[in-house]
Amino acid sequence: MPTHFCVSRQTAEDFMRLFVNRLAYCIQREKTPSDGSAPYIKQKRPLDLGAVRMHLNGDATISLYAINPNTQRCKWVAIDADFDGAVDALFQLRHELKQDGIEAAPEQSRRGGHLWIFAEEPLLASLCRIYIYNAALRLGVPVKGGGLKEGIEVFPRQDQIADGAYGNAIRAPLGVHRKSNRRYWFYDADVTPEAQLAYLQGLKKLTATQLETLTQGMKLPEAYRPPEPVPFVPRTPILGQREFRILDYVQTTGKQDSRNWKAQCPSCGEAGRDRSRNNLGIKISDPRFYVCRAGCTKEEIRAALGQPIRKAAMA
Incomplete structure (x- = not known):
């Protein structure tokens, strides 16, 4: 059984500052279907500190949307990899990002791993995607789509979304995955919500000026353009x-x-x-x-x- 926590309001606020870019969210159901899956259900009420505390404590599991449709910007980029050699590919990508002055946080997952990049201020989703796609392909890291069935997936998965749309949600870190009944932690910090968030807060954040410089003259690779x-x-x-x-x-x-x-x-x-x-x-x-x-x-x-x-x- 995963450890149960009782986090403070301050810890929930720290989580929201890092991860929440819009108040739409989903809650993962307990394992009920015959195939053992645990689907996510979109919530009608906006996300609040109570729901975040439940997530961090282990009482519920939420997923979050990257893009705010009012600005077409995101607070973070999450790179999801669940193919053979996924973890090695993520650490290779992390090293490449560091050469560009970007600190990325690797997170465990049920079938591979995630790599998170945090912004100093919300960044244009389209520029984030241009940068990550080009960096991955430069390294030879496969990117799902463009003819490939396996490879990394980049959240946000769209350059922009329409007003009233949602895009694709990703499981929020530090909670309990209802299918495996496990928590998946970031590699480089102690395994408590407070220690994990302190580590993430201490990472250098990507700035708009830095991203614009890194993507100057770049476009999304042709195979991945809508x-x-x-x-x-x-x-x-x-x-x-x-x-x-x-x-x-x-x-x-x-x-x-x-x-x-x-x-x-x-x-x-x-x-x-x-x-x-x-x-x-x-x-x-x-x-x-x-x-x-x-x-x-x-x-x-x-x-x-x-x-x-x-x-x-x-x-």
């Missing part, structure tokens, strides 16, 4: 027929990621599922393309709308 948006050009309908438009039949939630609007899947809704109203993803650049993340087929979605697909004109 695709350029393609303008939606509706097809010419068959005489007497109107082209089916999914957006005529569903109400988007106002939430979206970098590529898709979110809406309730009509088929899921008909079956009493998708209460969060976000199972249906509709491609922003071309709304003819939509998919249910719960696995409903296009035929099932159209049937639930009372607009079955005609065999001669699949859409």
Whole structure:
């Protein structure tokens, strides 16, 4: 069993200053599914000191979002690695960053490790990603994506997010992972929340001027750039027929990621599922393309709308 702590309000405040860039967060569920997984559930209430103390004590486990959509900036960069040789790759990357004057903190994880970089003030997410991607590829450290299935993942995982969007969350350090029932500590400090936070506070922080200098003339490597948006050009309908438009039949939630609007899947809704109203993803650049993340087929979605697909004109 992991050690249980009883941290002070001051310790929780120290954690928030380092890690919290926006008050949206998730809580990891206890192991309940048959596969032993412990998914994260987005919380409606904003993160507060009480939730942070529960995380540090070991009573709950939270995950945090990197980017604040109001500024497109982040307080930290976290590099996640869980492939063969991941820990060696992270320490190699840490050494490279140090040559650029950046102090990074290695953290243990369930399947590999994380490497954290902290900012003196929130930094543009796009510049952080440009720097890390170029540094990793310069060293030959694999970066997931761009044709590679294994490699490091960089949080923030987007250059920017839309207003009301979240991006990708990462498990906050120093808590108990509910799947393994273990804490994963930073390597270079004693294993108490107070000692760990004191170590992290003592690290030299990356400044905006330093990052701008390091990334001057750099771009995100081409293989990892998001695709350029393609303008939606509706097809010419068959005489007497109107082209089916999914957006005529569903109400988007106002939430979206970098590529898709979110809406309730009509088929899921008909079956009493998708209460969060976000199972249906509709491609922003071309709304003819939509998919249910719960696995409903296009035929099932159209049937639930009372607009079955005609065999001669699949859409």
